[in-house]
Amino acid sequence: MPVYQPSDMRVTQQSAAATHTADCVIFGFAEGDLRVLLVRRAIAPFAGYWVLPGGAMGAGENLDATARRVMSELVGVRDLYLRQIGTYSDPDRHPVRRVVTTSYYALVRPEHHAPTARDYLTEARWFSIPDVPELGFDHSRLLTDAHARLTLHLRTRPLAFDLLPARFTLSEVHRLYQEILGETLDRRNFRRKLLSYPFLIETNQKRQGVKGGPLLYRIDRAALDRELA
Amino acid sequence: MPVYQPSDMRVTQQSAAATHTADCVIFGFAEGDLRVLLVRRAIAPFAGYWVLPGGAMGAGENLDATARRVMSELVGVRDLYLRQIGTYSDPDRHPVRRVVTTSYYALVRPEHHAPTARDYLTEARWFSIPDVPELGFDHSRLLTDAHARLTLHLRTRPLAFDLLPARFTLSEVHRLYQEILGETLDRRNFRRKLLSYPFLIETNQKRQGVKGGPLLYRIDRAALDRELA
DNA sequence: ACAAAAGTGTTTCTCTTACACCCATGA
């Protein structure tokens, strides 16, 4: 009886018949606050509970593809910022059968794809983070973990631009960061840091309808991707 | 036909019968270099290839428990530093059946548990990182990712002490960091930083057999855990 | 005694933080 077995050798022996799903923590930024997209379950278990949107991994796709599919079905976007957070596998996390879930977080612009508008149809809604109720399954935990990861990433890398429209003012970025991080940031210091980024490009347009006539900026996407690599 | 479906609703529909395994990237530090524990496959696929040790998730355990079990069977340790890295799910990553793997990295002290000694039995061996051959499956990728994550963590948090014996000299920590990060670190600056940690405790013993007669230090484990929390 | 490694402080520089007034636009 060999003591050490490569991963494949145990597969049949103790394998648990688990379904694998990808659950998405989709963050958006609207009307000055950070929101997350939740869906409401119509069936047991956790009927009536709000949960993270998710779906089972298909035969020909990996989990990233599953997450993208879920997102595109739900908010109709592709090519967004998507990132794997972690895998949750407690045996009893699903009360009926064994389900292992890998969570992702995504950043989108809610005003571009508004499942809120189809609320009556879909039971999908944006929630401000403080308003999120207790979720079904262990999804409150997944949400907390994803939010923690998002703030961590935000503190270390300039990746919040996926939450903003293509053209934005520096004040909008400022408010976004303050909202997500939950703290006030010195305006001048923040602007200086932003302006030091090579991927931030000043347009010569101004935002209309706002006092002070703030300049609009846009992102050089290629340069940003280089920065994040 | 509802457009949005909570995760549970799709489970039966497109579920792929995937086995779920935990694969462990076990790092150790011996004779001045960073090593990783690999096992050799005896059977197809990838017979003769070195791979990361792993095992299938059991019915009553979560993946963390699986990883711990694999580790304890392999190197006979419990209570080590273990951390989930990511989940790999490409449909063809296993040439025979569908296997989804969650990878973990762990830090141990090779001299305390030496699978190398039982080499003839086990086909388990410590490899210096530069000597690692091309691995079976996608394990080269898992190893690369885990190593990247380890260096990232090491740069931000003082967690390398699980790789060292209970009592160690500051020079040993210094060499460890240099080895893992792959760069030289100023000795005085490094010592100053180490000495500023409240969990580092000076013993009044000196290491024998080493010129200079360096002082031995130990870790206040509770204080360290507080620091890492 | 000599070779090798341990131990020790100070200066410079960079980055972060704190802070207040003028300007442009909309109402």
Next chain:
DNA sequence: TCATGGGTGTAAGAGAAACACTTTTGT
């Protein structure tokens, strides 16, 4: 014209980086 938000610079402090000689021990 006035109220609101946008735009700008400088000084102090904290943390990181650079740098060389003396002490201890083994051989």
